Amino acid sequence: MKEEKDDPNFFDLVYQVVKLIPEGRVTSYGAIAKYLGAARSARMVGWAMNGSHAFDETLPAHRVVNRSGLLSGKHHFANGESMQDRLEKEGIRVVNDQIQDFKQVFWDPNEGLTYE
DNA sequence: ATTTTGACGACGT
DNA sequence: GACGTCGCCAAAA
8 A cells, every 4th residue: 555655635735725814714734734733834825825836726815825914825816906906896905915904804724713 | 867947935133 | 023044846957
């Protein structure tokens, strides 16, 4: 038998979590990584997203930002403006690629609970 | 096979 | 809070 040394599911899991992000909310790569048990592999989350749109354009990658609430990956979208535009459409305020009230719109997959 | 890079994060200064 | 450095792991050169 072949031992699963690697975790091909890791990438899939990332996509699943991103899909679970409620509208008008955002999360960070590190939060997702931590949720998957790879807290120190936040980079892998971003790397997974890199190929995500290749087979899943519905993936709301625009709701995933770095821990600072900065649209670090906006340059990877087809149109550099699409990411910010979508966020603002969902009620998220973005100024200079920086999400305003990031703490309020932040959604942690670990909690998944509605807070005030 | 080795080196560099990358949609990040934590820690030290 | 800004800046520099290290760690993490996978893909590209």
